[in-house]
Amino acid sequence: MNSPSRSDPSPDTPDGHAARDLFQLSPDLIxxxxxxxxxxxxxVAAEQDRWRAHIEKNSxxxxxxxLPNELRRLAGVAAQRFGGAAKDWVFVENATSAVNSVLASFGLRDGDEIVTTSHAYVAVIKAMRIWAQRFGARVVVADVPMIVESEDRIVAAIEKAFSPRTRLLVVDHITSATAIVFPVAKIVKAAKAGGIAVLVDGAHAPGHLPLDVEAIGADWYTGNAHKWLFAPKGCGLLWTxxxxxxxxxxxxxSHGAPDGYTQAFDWIGTRDVTPWLCFESAARFHDSLGGESLMARNRTLAADASERLAHELGMLATAPARMRGAMACLTLRASPAAVANVAAFAAAIRNCCSAIVPVYRFEDxxxxxxSAQIYNAMEDYERLAAGVRAALQNAAQHGVQQ
Ligand SMILES: Cc1ncc(COP(=O)(O)O)c(C=O)c1O
Known part of the structure; x- marks a missing residue:
């Protein structure tokens, strides 16, 4: 079977809180x-259940x-959506796994340098350091300011970190901690001018913004379908x-490793492949919510919500709205004591408004x-603002200043 029977949601899908019922989200939380x-x-969860049942009938x-044919067919679906050819795409568990695979097989040599940025995902920086150390290479972190006003500032900071020893650049498409959309095509161009290979970590990109990997021009591009494309957890992609x-x-x-790129990734032992098998139905669900218009809707909501929070709480976004997608990172002026006590502040916000929102320290x-998704409405961010305000009042004795 190509795929278990599907029933896509109707095109007149609800928006905002009315859309919550399409998901399995707890109604008690924001x-x-x-x-x-x-x-x-x-x-999509139902599709995954159907696949599991189907597999167990005759594994x-x-x-x-x-499985081999189905994976290749789905690689073709990825190519149609994100560019390139089916033979360029493989499924991986997640972006972390793809990054490690590229680092392991890059062929780093003694004295080489890998450049990344201060906005890179911390787990990826850790992995880079370990792989670099194994090969006698080192990681150079380009210092991109926490708050950036222009794309050129990002490109310039990265170029400054290049040296004649730089062989690989690992750069985020959408940064995790700072929620900035990096100008990856411009960054790749700058790296290529110096003969430097590029891996783009697009963990957040599929389903978040329009994506054409060939137009970006990197050597590798990895993305997760389990974030913004609605696939089950464990559905990552790598384009090479x-x-x-x-x-x-x-x-x-495993078996396929000597035979070639797709063979090596398509079989690395017995594992749960159902997240990948749901890739197409997750993508169709995304389409049914509007596809590109859903991405634009989420981006607008994130921009409006960020503006509201910045205005009401004196917070500062890390980048202007034109350099962001469906997320925004807002920074708060705080004393060193308050920054050190971030866990308590996060717990206070949670207690004050039941919002599930990352609260963390970045630099000082x-x-x-x-984040903004179809099930969110402005009211969610208003409740967050009230919760943050209450947490700030509670935390005044810890030195958080507005
Ligand atoms: C930029 C970036 N890279 C990598 C990852 C890791 O993703 P995963 O846990 O799916 O491997 C994340 C997760 O949020 C991320 O934001």
Whole structure:
């Protein structure tokens, strides 16, 4: 079977709180963190259940005869949506796994430098450091200011970190902590001018903004479908430029590893492949909510909400709205004691308004990152603002200043 029977949601899908019922979200919480782990719609969860049941009817037949073709078909679906050809795309568990695979198979040598930025995902920086150390290479972190006003400022900071030893640049498309859309095509162009290979970490990009990997022009592009494209957790993708496929292998090597790029990734042992099998139905769900217009809607809501929070609480966004997508990172002026006590501040916000929202320290600032998804409405951010205001009043004795 190509896919278990599907029933897509109707095109007149509800918006805002009326759309919550399409998801499995707890009604007791204000969900403002779509960016971290996504939210699986009921219809996609049901599809995953159907796949699980289907596999268990004859797992031998499924893994031997059905899965290889289905994965390649789905790679074609990824290519149609995000550019490139089916043979360039492989499924991975997540962006972390893809980044590690590229780092492991890049061929780092003694004395090489990998450049990344101060806005990169911390787990990815940790992985880069470990892989670099194994090969005698080192990681150079380009210092991009926490608050940026222009794309050129980002490009310039990255270029400044390049040296004759730089062989690889690992750069985020949408940064996690600061929620900025980096100008990846311009960054890739600058790196290529110096003969530097580029891996774009687009963990947040699929379903968040329009994506054309070939137009970006990197060597590798990884993204998660389990964040903004509504796939079940464990649905990541890696695109590899044709010239890099011969060298690119997963960290875990198995039957297909000697045979080629797609063979190596398509089979790395027995595992739960159902998140990948739901990729197409998740993408169709995204389409049914409007596809590009959904992305634009979320972006507008995030911009309006961010403006409201900035205005009401004296917070400062890390970048202007034109450099952001469906998330915004708002920073709060705070004393060192308050920054050190970020966990208490986060708990206070949670207690005051039941909002699920990341509250963290970035550099010397207290940050709150909001996400905007179809199930959110302005009222959610108003409740967050009230919760933050109450938490600030409670935390006054800890030295948080407005
Ligand atoms: C920029 C970036 N890279 C990598 C990751 C890791 O994603 P995953 O946990 O799905 O591997 C994240 C997660 O939020 C991220 O924001």
């Amino acid at each position: 969900h403002l963190n779509h960016g971290s782990y996504g939210a699986v719609p009921k219809i 031998t037949g499924f893994f031997k005869d059905e 430029a044709p010239a890099r496929q011969a060298q690119t292998r997963p960290v875990v090597l 600032a207290l940050c709150i990152r909001i």
